[in-house]
Amino acid sequence: MAGGAPVPVPTSDPDQKILSIADLEREASKKLGKSAREFYNSGSTDQITIHENSTAFSRYRLRPRVLVDVSGVDTSTTVFGRSISFPLSVSPAGLQAMAHPDGEAASSRACARKGVNMAISSFSNYSIEAVRAAAAEIGAIDHAIQLYTMRDRELEERIIRKAEAAGCKAVFLTADSPVLGVRYNEWKNDFRTPEGLEFPVIELTTHKVRSQTHDSGFVAFNDDSHSWARDIPWLRARTKMQIWIKGVLTAEDTELAVEHGCDGVIVSNHGGRQLDGVMATLDALPECVEAAKGRIGVHVDGGFRSGTDIFKALALGADCCWVGRPAIWGLAVSDILALSLSARHVFG
Template identity: 70%
Template sequence: MAGNPVPIPGPKPKILCIDDLRDEASAKLPVGIRDFFNSGSADQITIHENSTAYRKYRIRPRVLVDVSKADTSTMCLGRRVAFPLGISPAGLQGMAHPDGEIATARACARRGINMGISSFANYSVKEIRDAGLSIGPINHAMQLYTMKDRDLELKIIRKAEAEGCIAIFLTADSPVLGVRYNEWRNDFRTPKGLNFPIIEWDTEDIQNRTHDDGFQAFNDDGHNWARDIPWLRSVTKMEIWIKGVLTAEDTLRAIEMGCDGILVSNHGGRQLDGIPATIDALPECVEAAAGRIRIHVDGGIRSGSDMFKALALGAEHVWVGRPALWGLAYDGEKGVDLMLDTFYNEFKRCMQLAGCNSIKDITKACLGVVRSDGPLARL
């Protein structure tokens, strides 16, 4: 008798862009985890527009420029990085791959860029820092919420300092969690076996409550500029960045409070739905800042040309979160390597094709806006 047929694996999918990576990674993930990673809040307007808003901008290339020595490097968190991309502090990376933040840190160090560490990381700050430094130089920022347990918040700061983190990214847009229908519909809970060592929750603590209930239990919705920024300044010499700024008013407040930088961010469309795409909020913040504070941006960046457009509109640096999760889900550390290589190669080619030899060459003059009634409008 003939034996049972042996399935022949098909060819490995060819990942040519970040959208390819998203599709392949999403197909591998269970529905609840996929929805947690990929969804935004309420009607999904902001998460959608975070990416689509880039489409109204067009690059105005200069030709016959010698770009044979184009340099993509820039400064970020006190060191020169290979190109102006960092990995945002995305939590629960262990749901995408068991190596989670360990794999991400190694890939970032290999590519010569920096990384943010989420308070909801599945590994400790020490483990993440050690993993990156085992490959090469890397700087980290510690993402922080304002917490009801001030002693634990201070403990997190002290551990981050001790391990050599450069900055605090204070998440300012989350007094409560956004209206996340998919999390509620799926009764999303962190899978068994995953811990949150930074906030000192073990898997048993986590299993006893939903993500929403857990967040409300530790997060302080009484946070405010006058209380929290001076307190942070009094307890740490790390840089203090405000993550979640979308308006000129809050940009000016960050300057007034002596913050080191802002991240123009809407939490990946996961908080208040119907707020601006970050690329649309960026020019207002840049104008208000007038060079007095450093400005980075995250949200919806899915290509090297998106990076280029954000820099042209005044950001010094850009960050991405979901692409790292997709890289992990697709192929662990190798998947994150692939994601970073994709961004780097696209960004360098975009620079060269636009006639830019350095980051400082990327200015408003490089962009125009599509008009419905006629020619491209220069910025």
């Protein structure tokens, strides 16, 4: 279609057309089993924050200008010192092989096809090296490694060394998870990682993973005594990668990120999966941008479902946006090509 407008994606089913992220979610939900579907799609406790992440966009209206030459519009931007095709990248979302056997490797290839970045979850089913190599088959992109503050500091340091050696450009220190969010559906379903899936980043075999619930496994390795004063200097002493704080929702924490020499913040509420009842990320974004004052980067995730959503975040001051669930839905619906096309026709 003219002007780069969305193009319907053909499928083998003549009655099925994926024209939006809502269509993608619907088709993915049909293919995923109940336990996997609720693990991916649900938030914590009363589901307030996960709902408001998406509905927040409807509270903002556009003020279009007309008779402006847009024939040469360039959607590219710079993240981690490298140009990407447009201001969207794939968030660190774990257990992607539960949606498709190729999991994070497939997501990495799709990101490379579209020229955007990807963050690798600590709970990735593929190693850092495998995810990086998958993208390299297609083209050069940058990866960040998502990291929690861990009880086992030697393991945490090994992860950092592997990520840096593999070429990752940034650490996304997840700061909003001193404890795991209360997710009723995981308790009701006694959710456990499926047989055969491992967490190689945090060095857990399928036997070890299966021997514990997702909740108890997190408690065993996560350090809830984390702090700005301890953990940022510790990271700085061990890596030359950029350090970004993921999970920031306030001006005060943005200012602390500046004071501690961080490279940026990701305005995030963990997709509504941590503390329920916190503000939507789009609503938190302006105060974080104002506090940053251009001194550090400000990215945002949470509820992005269209190019218009991205535009609103950029207009409110974000440098780049990140998505998690849409990539997983793309994996679940079909194959690597479906994931790549879903990004193209919805956000491209």
